[in-house]
Amino acid sequence: MIFFNGEALIGCFEGRNYKKYIRNIFLFSDMKYYYGKNKKVFLVSSWLIFVVMFFSALSFINYPSSIKYAYTYHPFHMAYGDIKDGLKPLDDNEVASIVHKNNNSITRSNTVKFLRNRVFTVFSVNDVNRTLKTNYRVKPNLFIYVHPYDINDGYKREDINIRIPSIDINSDDGVRKFKVQDTIIKPLFGQINCISNNIILVNEDDYNWIALNGTDYVFKGTLHLYNFASWRNSNPIVNEVRKRLLKGNNRSKEDAFYKISSKVEAYNTSLKSCNFLIFNLIYICVLLYFSVFIMIHYKLMMEYKDDQMRYFSLYKIGIDEIEIKRIVKQKILMTYFIPFIYAVIINIPFSYYVFNSHIHSGLENPIIITTSIAFFIIHLVMCKLYTNVYYKRIISELP
Known part of the structure; x- marks a missing residue:
């Protein structure tokens, strides 16, 4: 008007x-x-x-x-996961040799075990605390649910308001119920394809029980996490590791599930x-x-x-x-x-x-x-x- x-x-x-x-x-x-x-x-x-x-x-x-957000969602300079009977990882000495050849050095190297089915990825809270220098505590038969986001990434995450009250773990002896203890919002290990967006943390004893008895959690894997002295010059390292993983596992091209996650690639893409x-x-x-x-x-x-x-x-x-x-x-x-x-x-x-x-x-x-x-x-x-x-x-x- x-x-x-x-x-x-x-x-x-x-x-x-x-x-x-x-x-x-x-x-x-x-x-x-x-x-x-x-x-x-x-x-x-x-x-x-x-x-x-x-x-x-x-x-x-x-x-x-x-x-x-390329920084936020890639806390480690290079990360990839291997699944038992699915992908054979590189030896640490071999990775160190590649890094040295490209005039760089490894400042940090960690491995973290995980379990997953089609929906959830399970980590031991002890591994998370050791790797990320956190201090989470989980009681028996409880779990911490992780939303793998940065709260300040600018996106409205409707699922953050959803609270999962419990999950059922199927075993040969029946169903064991785990109840939620707490919910946290944290990118955790970053954007790695072999990890689902539904992440739960349990204590070490419960993790070992799920690994032995959980009939749905057939994927047993390990995350390989690396930080370098200079991540901006790590692109040749990532490419060389990718080539050797393909060659060592007799693959002609990289499977998206096992794709290497790297900060330099995310940064360059952004x-x-x-x-x-x-x-x-x-x-x-x-x-x-x-x-x-x-x-x-x-x-x-x-x-x-x-x-x-x-x-x-x-x-x-x-x-x-x-x-x-x-x-x-x-x-x-x-x-x-x-x-x-x-x-x-x-x-x-x-x-x-x-x-x-x-x-x-x-x-x-x-x-x-x-x-x-x-x-x-x-x-x-x-x-x-x-x-x-x-x-x-x-x-x-x-x-």
């Missing part, structure tokens, strides 16, 4: 500030006239500028967030994805942004003959070139900045809601404000350049 009745605001201003209205009579009369005439152009221009500002901010907000996203969004935004200028340009050209006659008439009755330049400047400024103001009014609250609801990098609000200021400066420069060209043409055709 405000958008399509914007010229009514001018009447309100006239009633309250009559002297200022008279001093700028040409500007306000133009605004009344052209606002009513150009509502559709203003509407489309506002929408396009809003889209450009929103997606520009989105691309720059996503960049640090995606890089950050970096490439972010750069590609920014390139595409900026390319599209540039096209949309210039389409606004093209649309305004043709609108002004359609009105040029009428404006030319008006400026000629004003010139004949004694208004000088400086005053004509001021009138031209005011008209073009109004044409350029009415849709821009509407776009900012829409963009700031909408972006604030979307980004603060779904992304928590801490950079949302500064980027939204910076984007708006940057486009204001660009818009102002383009408006000034166009005003100079338009004015020169008017002056050159004065009688």
